[in-house]
Amino acid sequence: MPSYTADTRDMSFVLHDVLKVHESDIPGFDDLDPSFTSAILEEAGKIASEVLAPLNRVGDTEGCTLENGIVRTPTGFKAAFDQVREGGWTSLDCDPEYGGQGLPHVMGSAVGEFLTASNMAFNMYQGLTHGAYSAIHIHGTDAQKATYLPKMVTCEWTGTMNLTEPHSGTDLGLMRTKAIPQEDGTYKITGNKIFISAGDHDMSDNVIHLVLAKIQGGPEGIKGVSLFIVPKFLVNEDGTPGERNGVSVGALEEKMGIHGNATCVMNYDDATGYLLGEEHKGMRAMFTMMNEARLGVAVQGLGQATAAYQNALEYARDRLQGRAVTGVEAPEKPADPIIVHPDIRRALMDQKSFIEGARAFMLWSAEKIDRFQRMGDKDADGLVSLMIPVLKGFLTDKGFESAVLAQQVFGGHGYIEEWGMSQFVRDSRIAMIYEGANGIQALDLVGRKLAQDSGKHVMGFFEEIKAFNKSNEANGPLKADFLDPLKDASKDLQAAAMFFMQNGMKNPNHALAGSYDFMTMFGHVALGYMWAMMAKAAHDKLEEGTDDAAFYETKLATGRYYMQRQLPATKMHLARIISGADPVMALTAEAF
Incomplete structure (x- = not known):
């Protein structure tokens, strides 16, 4: 079975030798001395390698099931989710006002690589919650933030984003989901959404859906789209989950990969929704979540490449086949390990040089996000906005290529499920597609971001x-x-x-x-x-x-x-x- 070990040494090198985070003028960075960050990285690495990585294969082989309207996650997922929550890993860079630890985004990104590399499908449950948290944190009312954020910070309640409909993918202006205003200020949401990652599961007490819909009588096209908070269970006055809302899972998608994550068809039937942000300005609020999600997907490309590379490297050191053309390297063995061969070295160097460069790119970008969020630096924000399609597109393209290269190192064994390499290939493939297919990222870069x-x-x-x-x-x-x-x-x-x-x-x-x-x-x-x-x-x-x-x-x-x-x-x-x-x-x- 494949293994994973968090590369804390290289992560520390980028944080301290390259970015010199502990010397930065960004508020809060003076706390990031090497001993402090090392303690966080080491503990996150243990969770990743000892708790999450062993469940990666379980999630792939078992997948999720839908039983009488309830989604069941793979064996061991709920216990691991509880362990991650109780360890505070879901609240690392969240606002202390709502129970978060308030660490910089750069540390959340560093830990995020470890968790994603060890078990991509599992980490999506909390990753999507963090995106929904951010959207509510920035665009929500005080009452909305007080109602939802404390439970979302701890992942007692999880979150989703609902954009795609069967007839409209990237062109959200074609959506048909409707929102009808009610006298009490709420809305009745009716429609269908597809490809909803973590749409439902048995690991949290409530699921807080952020749903794009068109308010009846609003403008046509994308200008008429609004964003709504639609909880699975309506929230009682005392903050506990109450009556079941008009939200249900129509089906689970049968997918190429990320089997451990519940990708749902969501049905909304007169569900009660609460406007998030302004009417007809839903894309403004949703882009808060989408941009964060695209950065998260970039880390998925890096993470799957890293896990695949580690296993390919171990195999290349152990697998005996042929002799080095320059002379026998292991005379005590019947053949040399394949790592002596130049083409295997090429494949490994392609992976290693990409992974280490991508890790630095990810952390460099995260530091820019902190510079904007903590100092209001608009130039840093503009640079990150420019880089988001590059991060998402390039890191997922090359992450998939790296996973394929790692599989190739195994030869025929890489094609056999027992060795686990095909999962890295299958899981990494989706990262090139969702949160805006990479062709769309390229159009966004050239058509919007350059100018x-x-x-x-x-x-x-x-x-x-x-x-x-x-x-x-x-x-x-x-x-x-x-x-x-x-x-x-x-x-x-x-x-x-x-x-x-x-x-x-x-x-x-x-x-x-x-x-x-x-x-x-x-x-x-x-x-x-x-x-x-x-x-x-x-x-x-x-x-x-x-x-x-x-x-x-x-x-x-x-x-x-x-x-x-x-x-x-x-x-x-x-x-x-x-x-x-x-x-x-x-x-x-x-x-x-």
Whole structure:
């Protein structure tokens, strides 16, 4: 059975050597000294490896069941959920006013990687709750926050987001779910939603659904969409769950992966709902949850890649097959371990260099979120908004690719369920689809985010890279191995953006046909920047003198691999982009 071990050493390296969180001017970061963060990471790692990872296979093989309208989760899930709740892991970065611990988002993200990597389907129950918590926390009334948040912080009550309907996926303006105003200020919600992750289960006392619906008589299309709080059980005046609301599970979806998470068809039949935020402004409130969810999905891509890589590495060290072409490596054995072969090394290095770069990208972005939430830094918020489609799209694309590479290391055994590698492939595949398929992320990046605030934030990113390169150009090895390749790739990205500016207005298809390549190119440049920063931190540590020189030397070698073998992909993507829309749109629809 596959195993998982939280990489607390690498997480600490990014937090303290690269981001230097304990030296930051962000309020609350002065508490994040290495001993404090290490204690949190070590305990989270134990929960992940000892409690959640052993249930990952159980969730995959058993799945969820629907019995007389009640969803049953796999064996052991409820006990583990109680343990996670009681340990305070669901409240880590929540508001202390409602029972949270008030830690920075960067720590929530770090712990989130461990929990997601160990058991993605399980962690979705609390992950979606956190998103619903955030939406109510930001857009809810004082009464709504007092009613729902304390129980959601502890996950005694869990939460969901209800967007998709059978006839409308991304185009939410087509939704048919209706909200009819009542004299008491509530609404009656009627309609059907599909693909609702954690829509119902037996691990919490109530489920708080956030449901998009159109108020009767409101504007057409997306401008008429509002957001409602629709609890599974109406809440009594004393705060306890009361009468069952008009909410039911119509069916459980049969899925390719994440079997341990209940993906529900939800039916609303005159259910009582409470407006969250303003009438006809539902997307504003929902995007609070969606943006958080997209960051969470990016971490899912990273997490599944990490778990798959760890098992592939162990297998490559143990599996004996053939001899190294440069000479026998294990003369005492009948064959050498396959890790001696260059193609296996390539597969492992592709995974390792992606995972460590993606981890830094995730934490770097989380720090920017803290900078906005705790200091009101609008530039940090704008940069994160720009990066969300890159994080979601690139990390899930490459996370899936990494899981497939890990499966490939196992050869035929990777295709056999007994070894567990197919679960990582199947589970990671959904991350490329939900919370906005990656093609939509690419369109969002090129169609909206690049031009946001007159292009201020993308130009700010380019300037940040330029300033980093300039401040470190005196370091010869760093310049040759990291700064020069980063500068080259950054120029490719700028050239692609310029092509869109010069040609997109004349024919928008020129921009949209290259959007996916641009998103991928942007991801490579972002990871290149992360690797340059990590290399700088490793160089500094080696120059200072350290008892852990092997760690930092390995970090530099892994980074050089990314800069030499992965980052040059920007040139291929640029060539595709500047070919424009003509090759893409050449055939008529009938010619296919």
